[in-house]
Amino acid sequence: MKINDFKLERYFGKHEFTAKYMLSSSDCDGYEMKYVLDQATKQELDLWEGITLGYSESEGNSILREAILQHYTIKSLENVIVATPGELNFISMNVLLGASDHVITVSPCYQSLYEVVKSLNCELSYWQPNPENWEFDTDDLEKLIQKNTKLIILNFPHNPTGSYISPAQLNEMIALARKHDIYIFSDEMYRKLIISDVPELPPICDLYEKGISLWGTSKSFGLAGLRIGWLVSQDTNFLQKVIAFKDYLSICNSTPSEILSIIALNHMDKFLLPNIEKIKRNMSVFTKFVAEHDIISSFIPPKAGSISFVKLNIKTSSLDFSNQLVEATGIMTVPAEMFEYPGKYIRVGFGRKNLPEVLDVFGAYLKTKRDSLIM
Template sequence: MRLNDFKLEVFFNKYEFTAPYLLAQSDCESMSIQELLSYEAGAEEQLKQLGLGYTEVPGNPSLRSQIARLYQQVDESGILVHVGAQEAIFNFMHVALEPGDHIICQFPIYQSLYEVAKSLGCEVSMWEIKQGENGWELDLDELKSLIQVNTKLIVVNTPNNPTGYTLNPAELQAITELARQHNCLIFSDEVYQGLEETRPTFFADLYENAVSLGVMSKAYGLAGLRVGWIATQNQEIYDKMVRFKHYTTICTSGPSEFLAEIALNHGDRILKRNREIIQGNQQIANSFFQRYPGIFTNNVPQSGPVAFHRIHTNQPIEQFCEKLVEETGVLLLPATVYDVEEPYIRMGYGRKSFAECLERFEGYVINRF
C-alpha cells in the first residue's frame, strides 16, 4: 500500500495552528469541556468517576444507541464507533475493496474518499460536480454512464466538502436505485449533516447496502473528541469493519465517548447554535460578495458550513493563498488541495470569528484588485 500525500491536511498542517484568522475551517464553532458538561446536570461528577480502561470495540453501547436514534432503519447493532471519520473511511475502503475493483467517486471531494481506494489498486472514476450559472450542478446521467461491470462502490459526500452541494431526495432515490440495480455498495460521507432546518435523510436508511458516515467533528463542532461512526444495515460489512478495527485503534477513548454522548443528548441545542452562526455568517458573506462581483463568483452552499468560491485572478491559486496567509494571517484553502486546477478557494462559515476574518481578507482584496 502506498498513499499519496493528503494535500489538504499537508496545507493545513503548515498554517492551521499559527494563522490567526481562520477563514477556511470546515468544523463549526467548538466549546470547552466545561461548557459541554454544563449541558447536563451531574455530568461533571460522572466524568470524574469514569474509569480509564479499554472500552468496547464497537463503541460504548449507550453511545451507540444514542447515535442510532439519528437513523430510522439502523439500530445500535449497525453502529460502529471509530476514532473520527477518517479512521472509518480508511477501514471501510480496506474491507470493501480489492485490487481491480472500480469505484465512482463524487469530485471534488475530501481526498481520502478516493485516495485510499487508489492505494488499494482500484480504478477510480470521478463524477464531477460542475460550476453552473447559479452554483454547483451534478448530472445523474453522467453517473449512469460511469457504471462498469466491475463497479463495486459509489462514494458521495452530502453536503459536499468543498462545494456545499447537497443531494436532494430525488437524487438520493435515483442513486440508490442505480446502486441496487448494479449491485454496488454506497459509501455516503454525511459528516456535515444536521445543520439543516429539516431532518436529514441518510443513505443507510434508504439502502440495505449503504454505509453512512457520521462524526462529532463538524456540525457539532467537537473535532477534539475524535468520535466518528458508521451506520449500516449490511451486517457483513459491519463485521469485517469490527475485525479491521482490531488493527487500527481497537477502541475509542472512554472520556471522548462519554462526552460525545452528552453532546448527542443535547444535539438539537448544539446544532441550533451552530446553524445560527452559519446563517449569520452567510449573510455577511453575501453582502461581501455583492461588493465585489467582478472578483468572485459567489457559490452559495446549499447546506453545510463550507463553500467553494471562484476568484477571478491569473495568479496560481496556491500562491495566492500562501501570500495571503503570510501577509495578513488570513487562512483560505486553495483548490489545488482538491486536485482542482481552476482558481477556487474554500471558505468556512461555522466560526464566530468569521466577520473579523472576512474584514481582514477584504482589506487585502481592496489593495490587490
Template sequence: MAELLALADSDAQQRWDALRLSYTETQGLPALREAVAAVHYSSIRADQLVVAAPQELALLAPGDRVVCTVPGYQSLYEVAASLGCEVVPWRLRSAADGSLAFRMEDAEALIGGAHPPKLVVVNSPHNPSGFQFSQGEWQRLVELCRSAGAYLFSDEMYRWLELDSAARLPAAADAYEQGISLTGCSKATGGPGLRIGWVATRDAALLGRILELKDYTTICSSAPSEVLALIMLRNWDALVQQRLAIIRTNLDALDAFFERWRHVFAWRRPAAGTVAFPRLTTDEPIETWCAQLVEETGVLLMPSTVYGQPECTAEGRFRLGFGRTNMPEVLAHLEAWLEQRYPAERAAAAGS
C-alpha cells in the first residue's frame, strides 16, 4: 500500500486525502474510466466503460448458445451454464511437439456452423496454458463472430504480460463492434486485493443493460479501491515492467529446473501471463501426485482434474503459477521432494 501511494500524483493524492467512504458512481469514478480508456484502448471512450460489471448476466438468457475456451477460469463458462445456456467447449489441443493451442479449425466448426452462438468467450493470454492467439488468428476470430452475428467476450486479465510486446493483441472492444473486453488490476499490475476490474464495449444497448443490472446488484465499487486503481493506471507501464521483470527471472529459473528434471516433466515456456501447464510424464495419477506434494511440502500445484477436461488429465498436466518473487524458495522445496521421490531419474538426468 505504501509503495503504491508513493506513486500518486498530486491529483490522486488529493483524492485519497479527501476520500469519503460513501457511495460512488455506478459506472465508476470518471477519472478512473478516463485513465483506463487512455491506457488500454484505441477507440473506447470513458463513457463506454463500466467498472466492476455483471456483463454475462446482462447479455444471456436461457437457451442461448455459448462457445467458450476450456479449460479456464470457471466463471467464464459456469455463469452461462447457471443461466440455462447451452455451453459448447472450444477445447485446448496438444500438438506433437507438446505445444498447446486453441485451433482455428475448431473455431470454424463451432462458430461458423449451422447453429451459430450468441456469445463466444475467450481468454487470451490464456489461463492456465499461457497460450496466446496470433494476430492473424485474432483477426480471423473477429471475422467469424461478425459473420455469425455473435458477441465476442474476451477475458484480457493477462494482457500486457506478453514476453514479446509486439505480440500483444488489440482489445476485443477495439477490434470488433460487438466485442466486450474484461480487464482489471489483478494480474498485470499485481493488485488483486483492490477487486477492481472493468468492461469495455462499443455496444451502447448492452452497456445500458449492464448499468441497469449493476444498479440492482453491486450498485457501485469501493471508493478507496477506485482511487488506488487510478494511481495504478497512471503508473501502468512502470508497474507492468516490474511484473515482467519478476516473470522473466522466474521463467529462467523454471527453464533450468525443468531441464534438470526432463525425465519427469515435459515443459514449454508460455508466451504470456503468469501461469503454465506442464506435464508430469511418469504416468502417476496427477491428482494424487499433487495432493502428496502439497501435503508433504506445502507447495501447491493445481492438478488438471479440477478443470473437468479428460484430455488434460490424461496428459498429466498441472497448473503452475510463477508471478511471485518467492520462486527460488518454492523450487528449492519442490526439488528436495523430487530428489527423494525420483533418485533414479535424477541420476539419469545428471549422467546424460
C-alpha cells in the first residue's frame, strides 16, 4: 500500500511546537490533568487510582463504552469500538472498500478522509459547498451517485469551513443512501460544538442502519492528548472487522486515557461548555478584526465547530503568505494548499484563549506590511 504524505499534519509537524502563536488550530486548549481529576466522583477516582498497566480490551474498556453510549440512542456495548480517531478512519476505509468501489466525500476536508480512500485505488468524487456561504446542496450530492458508489463520507460540523447542515438535509441524505444501499461514514469529531442558532444533528448511527459515527475527545472536549476516539454503528459485522484489523495496529488503548475519557464523558458539560463560550467570544473578537483589516476579503462565521476558512485579499499564494507570517511574527496559520483547495484562504481556529493576543500581533504586522501584501 502506498499513501501520500498528510500535508496538513506535516505542516503542523514543521511549525506547531516551534511557532510562538497558533491561529489555525482546530482543537480547543487542552485541559490540565488537575482539571479533569477535579471533576471526578469518588468512584471515578477509585478507577483512576486502581489502574493496572497491562493490555486491555481491544474494543475498549466496557465502562468507557457505557459512558460513550450515554450520548447515543443505541444502547448496546457491541455497537461501540474505541481507538484513536485517525486509526478508526484508516481502518474503516480499509474494511469497507475495494478498488472497484466509488466513494463520495465532502471537500475540502481533513486529508485522511479522502487520502486513505485514494490509497485503496477507489474512484473518488468530491461534494463541494458554495464558496459564497459554505452551504452544501443535497441535489449536488445526488448527482455524484454512481452504480458502484459504496460510501459517502460526511463531516459536520465541517473542517475547515465551519459549515453545518440541517436535520432535514441529513434525513434527505440518508434516504438517498438507503435507496442506493450506500454506507455513510460520518466524521462527527466536532459534535456538540454548536455556536450559532442551529439545531444539533443527531449522530448518523442513531438514524441509519448503514451509518457509522466517529467522535472522540480531541475537539469537543479539549482533550486531544488522550488520543481517544470511538465508532458507533448498528452494523456489528462491520465493527467486528474493525477490531480484527486493529490487531495489526494499536491492539488496545492506553488505559490511563480510557479512564480520563470516562470522567470527561460523564461530566461532558464541564468540558464542552467552556469551549463553546471561548469559541463564541473569540469569534466576536475576530469579527471586529475583520471589519478593521481589508486583507480578509470574506469571513463566513462558522455555524458549528471551532474553525472557519477565511478568504484573503493578497498578491501571493496563501502558502507563501502563511510561510512569511510565521517567519516574521511566529504566528502559524494553515493555508488552503493543505486542503488542496484552490484560492487564497487560511483556516482560523477559535478554540485558543490567546486569540486576542495573536490578533494584536497579526494586526501590528499588517500595519507595516499591508500595502505590500494586498492586491
